[in-house]
């Protein structure tokens with residue numbers, strides 16, 4: 001079989017969800033962040049530029065303020081995000097010896113031409129300083145994000161902003177299944193999606209996890225957005241061997257192809273495992 005070649009990707013956006021930052025309510029846990037940090041460092045040593053989109057601020061704030069998720073009003077969620085963001089960035093600083101930067105963005109910042117350009121230039125400059133840019137939604141002002149939005153979409157927007165060639169969405173499931181595997185034990189993993197149709201979007205259901213936001217619905221929406229911009233997406237499990245596989249030029253998860261040719265992309269060369 002032809003092989004997927006991780007070497008062809010140079011500018012990668014990695015999104016990590018609350019499910020991995022705060023497993024079982026343990027906010028800012030090292031359990032899944034340590035392997036992810038190690039993967040990011042390996043990518044950096046391979047001369048790839050990496051931008052991290054990290055969720056987990058609300059979960060971290062909930063943990064500090066000892067609030068039940070079911071009691072969260074919008075104002076309480078925003079207060080949790082403000083408390084938790086400080087904790088979250090401190091958490092990442094420890095893995096990267098302080099070589100990280102915090103960027104809090106809203107959808108408006110990405111739409112506004114001048115702010116868009118400023119955000120892009122800042123990220124490029126940080127990459128030149130070998131600093132890992134860590135992006136989150138600016139939850140204090142982005143009320144719509146906490147009511148309707150999600151960081152999967154933000155990650156796809158950031159990937160487009162910086163002309164990334166790969167978006168990796170790390171979650172707590174092996175990839176996209178034909179139904180929610182937490183609710184349907186018969187659900188089967190879909191290793192490769194050539195194009196996201198309405199039928200594919202309908203496979204994505206909400207999350208089973210009170211701490212997370214979007215479930216697979218928003219990940220598929222994000223992949224569709226990235227795909228239209230010529231960016232391939234991989235949805236994988238940050239609890240598994242997915243990172244090791246990628247470094248070995250194999251995909252453990254779901255690969256979603258962009259629907260237009262991008263850079264040296266070669267769609268015939270894809271080696272899928274785990275499916």
Ligand SMILES: Nc1ncnc2c1ncn2[C@@H]1O[C@H](COP(=O)(O)OP(=O)(O)O)[C@@H](O)[C@H]1O
Pocket residue numbers: 016017018019020055170171172173175176177178179180181182203204205206207208209212213214215216217
């Ligand atoms: N078709 C599907 N395939 C896989 N997972 C799905 C699907 N539909 C819904 N899900 C849910 O999406 C969850 C992952 O999204 P989410 O909990 O929001 O994670 P994260 O915090 O990583 O963004 C899974 O654990 C599962 O409950």
Ligand SMILES: N[C@@H](CCC(=O)OP(=O)(O)O)C(=O)O
Pocket residue numbers: 016017018019054055056057058059081136137139149150151152211212213214215
């Ligand atoms: N800005 C929020 C992100 C919420 C979110 O999208 O969470 P997730 O579905 O776990 O990626 C936070 O940091 O908690």
